[in-house]
Amino acid sequence: MFMGEYKHNIDTKGRIIVPSKFRDGLGETFVITRGLDQCLFAYPIDEWHLLEEKLKKLPLTKKDARAFTRFFFSGAVECEVDKQGRINIPASLRKYAVLDKECAVIGVSNRVEIWSDQAWTGYVEESEESFSEIAENMLDIDF
Template structure:
């Protein structure tokens, strides 16, 4: 089983909001899928274990910190647990679809410890915007 998620996949969403996970990674999601509203209007896709690691700091944030409470509430209230069906499909709720502006054509990207689910047009625009920075990264980016 892969230890991280990589690559780009282009599934289509059906009329019921179902999306098929990449076949290569279905075994990784056999215990469930955690969907989280991500930054940049995408949806983060985690294994349950990956989600626990990702959310640990927010879950354990001090309730006396107003900013931490706001982040914690927003993130955890906008997390959805799914179980893939026999065909490896998950259902994206209408609220999640609206947040990420999803249409039928989607992109699923592997981002190491998570996958991200994007509307295909939104991903194309984001990727084009990032290309110049990737081609000529700033000194100090990623510790380099």
């Protein structure tokens, strides 16, 4: 399980350090793709395969299903962690998530998310105000 929040800078070549606490869980090779809310999602290979199987079951006749799978899979790339613990994020994914300098790398259960620090800070501030309301609207969650 991935959890926690870490701040790292992305360099001019598009490389960012993967927090050491996440490296073991992600493995030497993992998949990174466009996520929701203008961030990137990173999945260990086994989690990626589980997600792939679920998405294959979506009906091809549904326009939203086709659009989502196109969006999700067309942005996906396999990444390898280098000896310094960094990955190289392709330019298209950096552009999508507006990653230019300061980034937030967060653990979210079965995946890691990479955000521009500015977008993450804005998301947290907005979400903090409505966290109780969000929790009330969720079904079957006991804290």
